[in-house]
Amino acid sequence: MSISLKKHPMPEQDPKVRAGNFEEVALGYTAELATAEAARCLQCKAAPCRQGCPVEIDIPAFIAQLKEGDPAGAIRTIQQVNSLPAVCGRVCPQEDQCEKYCVLAKKGEAVAIGRLERYAADLAREQGGEDPVSVVREDAPKVAVIGSGPAGLSVAGDLAKKGFRVTVFEALHLPGGVLMYGIPQFRLPKEVVQAEIDVLRKLGVQFEVNAVIGRTFTVDELLEEEGFDAAFIGTGAGLPYFMGIEGENLNGVYSANEFLTRCNLMKAYQFPTSGTPIHVGEKVAVVGGGNVAMDAARTALRLGAEKVYIVYRRSDKELPARLEEIHHAKEEGIDFQFLTAPLAVEGKDGWVSGLTCIRMELGEPDDSGRRRPVEVPGSDFTLDVDTVIIAIGQGPNPLVQSTTKGMETNRKGNIVADEQTGATTKPGVFAGGDIVTGAATVILAMGAGKKAAVAIADYLNEKTKK
Amino acid sequence: MYEILVKKELAPSVKLFEVAAPQIARKAQAGQFVILRVDAEGERVPLTIADFNRETGSITIIFQEVGASTKLLGQLEVGDALHDFVGPLGQPTHVENFGTVVCVGGGIGIAPVYPIARAMKEAGNKVISIIGARSKDILIYEEEMASVSDELIITTDDGTKGRKALVTEPLKELLDGSAPVNLVVAIGPVIMMKFVAETTRPYGVHTVASLNPIMVDGTGMCGGCRVAVGKENKFACVDGPEFDAHLVDFDNLMARQRMYKRQEKDHSDHCEGGSCKCQSH
Numbered sequence: 001m002s003i004s005l006k007k008h009p010m011p012e013q014d015p016k017v018r019a020g021n022f023e024e025v026a027l028g029y030t031a032e033l034a035t036a037e038a039a040r041c042l043q044c045k046a047a048p049c050r051q052g053c054p055v056e057i058d059i060p061a062f063i064a065q066l067k068e069g070d071p072a073g074a075i076r077t078i079q080q081v082n083s084l085p086a087v088c089g090r091v092c093p094q095e096d097q098c099e100k101y102c103v104l105a106k107k108g109e110a111v112a113i114g115r116l117e118r119y120a121a122d123l124a125r126e127q128g129g130e131d132p133v134s135v136v137r138e139d140a141p142k143v144a145v146i147g148s149g150p151a152g153l154s155v156a157g158d159l160a161k162k163g164f165r166v167t168v169f170e171a172l173h174l175p176g177g178v179l180m181y182g183i184p185q186f187r188l189p190k191e192v193v194q195a196e197i198d199v200l201r202k203l204g205v206q207f208e209v210n211a212v213i214g215r216t217f218t219v220d221e222l223l224e225e226e227g228f229d230a231a232f233i234g235t236g237a238g239l240p241y242f243m244g245i246e247g248e249n250l251n252g253v254y255s256a257n258e259f260l261t262r263c264n265l266m267k268a269y270q271f272p273t274s275g276t277p278i279h280v281g282e283k284v285a286v287v288g289g290g291n292v293a294m295d296a297a298r299t300a301l302r303l304g305a306e307k308v309y310i311v312y313r314r315s316d317k318e319l320p321a322r323l324e325e326i327h328h329a330k331e332e333g334i335d336f337q338f339l340t341a342p343l344a345v346e347g348k349d350g351w352v353s354g355l356t357c358i359r360m361e362l363g364e365p366d367d368s369g370r371r372r373p374v375e376v377p378g379s380d381f382t383l384d385v386d387t388v389i390i391a392i393g394q395g396p397n398p399l400v401q402s403t404t405k406g407m408e409t410n411r412k413g414n415i416v417a418d419e420q421t422g423a424t425t426k427p428g429v430f431a432g433g434d435i436v437t438g439a440a441t442v443i444l445a446m447g448a449g450k451k452a453a454v455a456i457a458d459y460l461n462e463k464t465k466k
Numbered sequence: 467m468y469e470i471l472v473k474k475e476l477a478p479s480v481k482l483f484e485v486a487a488p489q490i491a492r493k494a495q496a497g498q499f500v501i502l503r504v505d506a507e508g509e510r511v512p513l514t515i516a517d518f519n520r521e522t523g524s525i526t527i528i529f530q531e532v533g534a535s536t537k538l539l540g541q542l543e544v545g546d547a548l549h550d551f552v553g554p555l556g557q558p559t560h561v562e563n564f565g566t567v568v569c570v571g572g573g574i575g576i577a578p579v580y581p582i583a584r585a586m587k588e589a590g591n592k593v594i595s596i597i598g599a600r601s602k603d604i605l606i607y608e609e610e611m612a613s614v615s616d617e618l619i620i621t622t623d624d625g626t627k628g629r630k631a632l633v634t635e636p637l638k639e640l641l642d643g644s645a646p647v648n649l650v651v652a653i654g655p656v657i658m659m660k661f662v663a664e665t666t667r668p669y670g671v672h673t674v675a676s677l678n679p680i681m682v683d684g685t686g687m688c689g690g691c692r693v694a695v696g697k698e699n700k701f702a703c704v705d706g707p708e709f710d711a712h713l714v715d716f717d718n719l720m721a722r723q724r725m726y727k728r729q730e731k732d733h734s735d736h737c738e739g740g741s742c743k744c745q746s747h
């Protein structure tokens with residue numbers, strides 16, 4: 001039997017229909033599709049796919065279980081190392097991770113590992129199954145986890161599974177980090193995130209929302225007064241960057257974080273049933289080319305914008321967003337302006353009336369190895385838009401660092417932590433995820449959380465021995 | 467849950483709540499604020515901490531009913547609870563013995579200036595307070611301000627109480643007087659803070675204003691609260707809310723506060739029209 005060179009396509013909502021709703025775009029494999037796709041896997045002995053997975057899921061094993069019609073076994077295999085499979089199956093950049101190393105990728109398309117992971121996780125969730133049982137010991141050491149994004153959630157889950165008492169402190173009113181406030185519903189339904197957090201609750205993890213560490217409590221207070229024996233900081237990269245160009249404070253200019261938070265966390269798309277308004281003009285320019293930019297652009301479209309541009313200063317080859325999202329955005333009619341950089345936001349009566357840009361061309365490679373965009377003299381022009389969303393990156397939020405004694409940060413304000421253990425320069429305090437690496441990915445944040453959980457357990461076992 | 471322990475009506479559409487929030491009360495300092503949500507679909511509303519009681523573990527907030535969220539808030543009664551209450555947020559006021567401090571409060575801004583005046587007094591300053599309102603019935607916190615001030619000057623736009631003047635008039639007289647003024651703290655409508663800044667500018671007296679841009683998270687994550695201060699953009703929720711008033715671009719702040727005017731109005735009309743499904747009234 002010859003193996004098909006292509007992945008089984010993902011059933012999806014029609015682009016014309018989905019551009020007007022917030023329902024999930026990718027509908028998920030059916031049982032038939034999943035079994036057929038699982039059958040494409042060669043079950044390689046060396047399993048090169050595994051080296052591309054930051055949490056080292058036993059990929060061939062779970063795919064074999066799916067092929068044999070044992071999705072429950074498949075999800076058990078995945079969950080041994082990954083607490084958020086339904087999330088990762090949806091948002092991981094698989095083309096740069098496991099699927100990049102798949103032997104089939106050399107001749108045709110890799111096995112759709114991400115879609116299979118999602119299938120197993122969704123099926124397990126829909127079928128309910130047995131609730132996990134908490135093994136948390138009442139006399140176990142206490143760990144404070146600060147921030148409830150993927151890094152914090154994975155530390156919390158792993159430590160609770162080892163019997164430690166864990167409390168997750170979250171500044172916002174819902175746990176989940178970027179998974180809740182950043183990534184839109186149509187890509188990652190909030191119910192999916194909630195369900196995975198509920199599993200952690202059942203494992204005995206406590207959640208304290210509305211707790212801003214650095215303000216409501218400092219890290220030192222948690223350790224010295226509130227009885228915690230160790231702390232993990234996973235506060236992410238939440239500080240939005242602006243461009244520093246003329247007109248950036250006009251009404252109608254948003255950071256992508258604000259735009260997405262209003263929509264996802266505060267449900268502004270339901271205003272006035274929900275209390276939070278949002279402004280979406282008729283024509284929107286989104287500046288940037290990552291996942292954040294794609295999400296903002298597609299959200300604007302769904303909120304009723306007639307025309308949405310992505311303004312990106314390099315070419316389509318350098319777009320950092322996931323391939324699938326770029327593809328989806330194009331299908332939905334987002335207009336990509338490549339090799340274009342903004343110069344100024346134009347205004348009228350205090351509101352955005354346009355975005356003046358200049359065309360770029362790629363010059364010599366810079367430090368990052370990518371060819372540096374340089375301005376084409378005299379090529380400036382003004383895009384006719386009334387909303388501008390800036391998605392050029394985020395930095396570390398300084399709130400925890402500036403209020404924690406004896407913890408080193410680097411020049412950019414990220415926390416300095418050991419790559420293998422997450423240990424910071426302050427004893428008993430660990431850190432991981434975007435707050436250490438700068439804005440990265442869900443799975444890398446989870447990988448950092450996993451390593452830190454091992455190190456924290458060692459630290460606590462050592463400490464209680466003394 | 468954050469229970470409402472005390473409710474008072476200070477003036478028509480100006481209400482005071484004491485809310486049970488021991489963790490916040492333990493840490494609160496003058497100049498900081500909280501963010502609350504009335505219910506699960508509610509907006510995140512920032513309000514200054516008007517007072518705090520570490521013993522009873524309560525936070526006092528004073529708010530004016532201006533739009534849908536604050537009106538809904540005003541309908542809550544003692545025993546009801548707020549869905550979310552987070553804080554204390556923002557930088558505390560920088561308090562030390564400066565000498566003579568003039569605290570200027572306008573309208574609802576008198577409430578947040580009160581804990582600052584009290585802290586300044588406790589730090590050994592001579593505190594002169596100027597409080598102003600449009601009219602006598604909406605003048606709040608007179609007794610409280612009197613109790614922490616060496617001198618209290620009242621102004622109303624219509625002359626129904628105190629001097630018929632804007633707060634900047636007695637302020638200018640103080641600046642012209644023989645006794646030195648070392649610091650001016652102003653909280654009130656943006657236009658008032660702007661004119662206080664213009665009044666003190668020629669005298670070179672350091673002036674601090676507490677800004678109230680539109681906020682979402684209050685933790686430095688959304689950038690929605692950015693204000694132009696000097697040549698820089700600052701996030702009011704984490705860098706402020708207090709800034710050097712001589713450097714603030716008040717006109718931009720006023721423009722940005724109006725961002726959702728139209729939507730807010732539609733929302734209020736929609737609620738008052740009785741067709742509102744969004745809230746329980």
Ligand SMILES: Cc1cc2nc3c(=O)[nH]c(=O)nc-3n(C[C@H](O)[C@H](O)[C@H](O)COP(=O)(O)OP(=O)(O)OC[C@H]3O[C@@H](n4cnc5c(N)ncnc54)[C@H](O)[C@@H]3O)c2cc1C
Nearest residue numbers: 147149150151171177178182213236291433434440441442
């Ligand atoms: C719009 C968007 C789309 C993305 N799309 C993808 C994608 O498709 N695939 C992918 O792999 N990655 C994607 N990413 C990146 C990915 O989401 C992040 O790398 C990942 O979430 C980082 O996880 P984290 O746990 O470090 O932090 P976060 O997810 O940022 O969580 C940090 C949490 O800490 C809380 N916090 C911050 N400060 C405090 C404090 N002082 N006290 C208490 N709590 C605090 C925050 O409120 C937040 O909930 C996207 C990011 C964004 C913004």
Ligand SMILES: Cc1cc2nc3c(=O)[nH]c(=O)nc-3n(C[C@H](O)[C@H](O)[C@H](O)COP(=O)(O)OP(=O)(O)OC[C@H]3O[C@@H](n4cnc5c(N)ncnc54)[C@H](O)[C@@H]3O)c2cc1C
Nearest residue numbers: 512513514528529530533534535536678679680681723730
């Ligand atoms: C740090 C800070 C401290 C504050 N302290 C107090 C206080 O102690 N007492 C008090 O009464 N008010 C205070 N405010 C203002 C208060 O947050 C707003 O009045 C409230 O959010 C309006 O909500 P609403 O839904 O009832 O009105 P909306 O219908 O939302 O709006 C009514 C009007 O207020 C503007 N507005 C909306 N949100 C804000 C906001 N966050 N800040 C300023 N204007 C806004 C709108 O553009 C509109 O013009 C403070 C604001 C900040 C940022």
Ligand code: SF4
Nearest residue numbers: 041042044049102103
């Ligand atoms: S590399 Fe590809 S074909 Fe080989 S085991 Fe992994 S998923 Fe299967």
Ligand code: FES
Nearest residue numbers: 684686688689703
């Ligand atoms: S309110 Fe979001 S950054 Fe200040």
